[in-house]
Amino acid sequence: MKTILNLAITAAIAASSITAVHATTLQEAVKSEVRSDKNKSRDEFRNPQQTLNFFGLTEDMTVVEIWPGGGWYTEVISPVVAEKGKFVAAHFPSGTDVGYFNKHLPKYQAKIKNTPALSKTEITEFHPKFSPDMAPAGSADMVLTFRNLHNFYMTSDEMMQTTLDSAFKALKPGGVLGVVDHKLPENLDAEAFRQSGYIKQSVVEAAAKKAGFKLVASSGVNANPLDQAQYEKGVWTLPPTLALGDKDKAKYLAIGESNRFTLKFVKPTL
Structure with missing residues (x-):
């Protein structure tokens, strides 16, 4: 009887351990070995846990990330929502003549395929011109874009607007755009700096409002007052790119990554 009881207790402990392994919290995901040391070294400037808490990420959400690149945020978000929600990577479109897309989409696909913790990631294609639907209409609880909206803006106001319109369409009423x-800086000429990788917060707010969103909160969690946003190679002058190579490298490393706005919008319920 005592042996049976001990076995039962052991089984219960084992079951609870299995549950704990499968239930990945945001804090656990940020510290996980799924993430490379190189990616973790950027946390000082990108603050993934604080940023995602600000946006209101929960484990039961369907989350869409626009153009996740190499998967920096995929490594954090996908494991959190894997069991009760869904992570959708709205990546580059296939079948175009854009070399950058054709190079990096297969790399991301291979990363998902070869990383068990990310295996439930769903990959879709998104581009304002080629593939304008990042997810089925009304399917997402949250759409996120990290250091990315400026890419569409650099092409045209229309490209950025179409991206925000698509995000609005993909979200459920009450859903969040982060x-x-x-x-x-608001005092600089927006057109003169269009190709710099920087974008005015007021420009994003106006475009989001035009798409139908309501701004509900902003955060300084990713702010860097040392960044003056006026460099020879734009934002890529700063780390991690360091586009000027060794030229003034110590200076740019001391500044760190760019000054960033962090904005939370919602799709109204009515």
């Missing part, structure tokens, strides 16, 4: 991007 935006982090490189902040251009």
Whole structure:
């Protein structure tokens, strides 16, 4: 009888351990070995846990990330929502003549395929011109874009607007749009700096409002007052890119990554 009881207790402990392994919290995901040391070294500037808490991420959400690149945020978000929600990577479109897309989409696909903790990631294609639907209409609880909206803006206002319109369409009523991007000071000429990688917060707010969103909160969690946003190679002058190579490298490393706005919008319920 005592042996049976001990076995039962052991089984119960084992079951609870299995549950704990499968239930990945945001804090656990940020510290996980799924993330490379190189990616973790950027946490000082990108603050993934604080940023995602600000946006209101929960484990039961369907989350869409626009153009997740190499998967920096995928490694954090996908494991959190894997059991009770869904992570959708709205990545580059296939079948175009854009070399950058054709190079990096297969790399991301291979990363998902070869990383068990990310295996439930669903990959879709998104581009304002080629593939304008990042997810089925009304399917997402949250759409996120990290240091990315400026890419569409650099092409045209229309490209950025179409991206925000698509995000609005993908979200459920009450769903959240989270935006982090490189902040251009409001006193600088927006057109003169369009190709710099920086974008004015006011420009993003106006475009989001036009798409139908309501701004509900902003955060300084990703702010960097040392960044003046005026460099020879734009935002890529700063780390991690360091586009000027060894030229003034110590200076730019001391500044750190860019000054960023962090904005939370909602799709109204009515």
